[in-house]
Amino acid sequence: MLALGLGAVAAYHQFKLPPVLPLLLERYGYDRAVAGGFMGIYAAVGLALSTLIGLTIERRGLRRSLMVSFAFLLAGSGLSLIAPSEAIVMLIARGIEGLGFAIIAIVAPVLATSSATRQHVPIAIAIFAAWIPAGQLIASLLASPIVAGEQWRPLWWIGIGITLCAAALVWRRTAHAPNLAPRHHGRLALLPAQWAGLVLNAIVFMLWSTELFAFYTWMAQFLVEQRGLTLAASQWPYSLSVAGILVFSIIGGFLLRRGLSFTAMMALGLALQAAVWFVVPWLESEVLGLILVALYGAASGITPTGLFAGPAIMLGPEKARGTAYGVLMTGRNSGVLLGPVLLPFVHDWLGSWGRIGLVFGAIAALATVLALVLGVLVRRLPKPVIA
Numbered sequence: 001m002l003a004l005g006l007g008a009v010a011a012y013h014q015f016k017l018p019p020v021l022p023l024l025l026e027r028y029g030y031d032r033a034v035a036g037g038f039m040g041i042y043a044a045v046g047l048a049l050s051t052l053i054g055l056t057i058e059r060r061g062l063r064r065s066l067m068v069s070f071a072f073l074l075a076g077s078g079l080s081l082i083a084p085s086e087a088i089v090m091l092i093a094r095g096i097e098g099l100g101f102a103i104i105a106i107v108a109p110v111l112a113t114s115s116a117t118r119q120h121v122p123i124a125i126a127i128f129a130a131w132i133p134a135g136q137l138i139a140s141l142l143a144s145p146i147v148a149g150e151q152w153r154p155l156w157w158i159g160i161g162i163t164l165c166a167a168a169l170v171w172r173r174t175a176h177a178p179n180l181a182p183r184h185h186g187r188l189a190l191l192p193a194q195w196a197g198l199v200l201n202a203i204v205f206m207l208w209s210t211e212l213f214a215f216y217t218w219m220a221q222f223l224v225e226q227r228g229l230t231l232a233a234s235q236w237p238y239s240l241s242v243a244g245i246l247v248f249s250i251i252g253g254f255l256l257r258r259g260l261s262f263t264a265m266m267a268l269g270l271a272l273q274a275a276v277w278f279v280v281p282w283l284e285s286e287v288l289g290l291i292l293v294a295l296y297g298a299a300s301g302i303t304p305t306g307l308f309a310g311p312a313i314m315l316g317p318e319k320a321r322g323t324a325y326g327v328l329m330t331g332r333n334s335g336v337l338l339g340p341v342l343l344p345f346v347h348d349w350l351g352s353w354g355r356i357g358l359v360f361g362a363i364a365a366l367a368t369v370l371a372l373v374l375g376v377l378v379r380r381l382p383k384p385v386i387a
Helices: 002-015 018-028 032-060 062-082 087-115 118-129 131-148 153-173 192-225 231-257 262-282 286-315 322-350 353-379
Strands: none
Touching: 002 062, 002 087, 002 131, 002 153, 018 032, 018 131, 032 062, 032 087, 032 322, 062 087, 062 153, 087 322, 131 153, 131 231, 192 231, 192 262, 192 286, 192 322, 192 353, 231 262, 231 286, 262 286, 262 353, 286 322, 286 353, 322 353
16 A cells, blocks of 8 residues: 555656646746646656666665655655746756656555565555556546636645655654665576566557557547537546546456466457547447446556566566566656657647547557567466466
8 A cells, every 4th residue: 555655646746737737838838848748758757767766776775765756756846836937947847756756656566566475466566556547536636626716836735745744654664664675686687588578568568658648648639629528528538537447457456366367467458448449539429438438447457457567477576676667667658758749640640530549559459469479478487476
């Protein structure tokens, strides 16, 4: 639960921006390209530094790394409050927050797997995998009354408050926790096949993140432009889908524990997401469309549970540490950076939402195939530590 809480704090900081971005654009007149970078810079920082962060965590330990991450989140939030009218200052501030986010994104899954017994590792991974939708929903719910009053700063102050609480909790409860201490294992020693599996896991994560973040970034625009919904009405399908991620990430953990392989789980989720991409843009039925969007959320819940489980299952919990998750998060951050930018480019190129669905459905289908290939590779590895 600590890993989920830490992840939700980090995700809150990332997703506190979208609900208030229209207000910020109106009030401070940011260039839209720069304003888009306020979200993208999180992924850019993670992409550039995840591997280095993973190695640093190995040397410094999880507890000290968490304290550093909290410092970055607080510094970035404070800088945003000081000079919000300067776009470059806001961009730098978001980049500083992004560094704190990137550290927690690696520490939290390591903490989740190392804190659990082997029997409970799948459940721990499943609970942690809910971190993004949990933080996203919290930010969205809190933003609603704040934006109604044409304010945005309270969201930042709330973020500062929950970060201070998280720092105090970690400092007090983990002073003597051995799994948060530095690990002097030296370079991570893996078989070539294990490295190949880890890299392939990261590639699947990249492809999944590409289509997922494209879907959720532009869903509201699609519903308004293509389906004629109001902006307020478009939030219901969005919330329903995100809620599906939360529920099915936990269900995915129980499926892992019951013996479903993590690669089969990934392939199932990705195949369902590909089907939704192929079908939804062409649908005329609003009810069926809503059902399929909910199905996409459910598939988006079990997929990351399988993705995050990969290192612990392929390498064993004792080797699924900062370096391994640094590689995994590099794949994730690549997709997060690419997806939201790629979709409008494809739309301008093809000129049709339906054709966009074919492109991103193909991306999800490719990820499905690679997940199955990973399953073949995993069966040739030494016996997995987790049943």
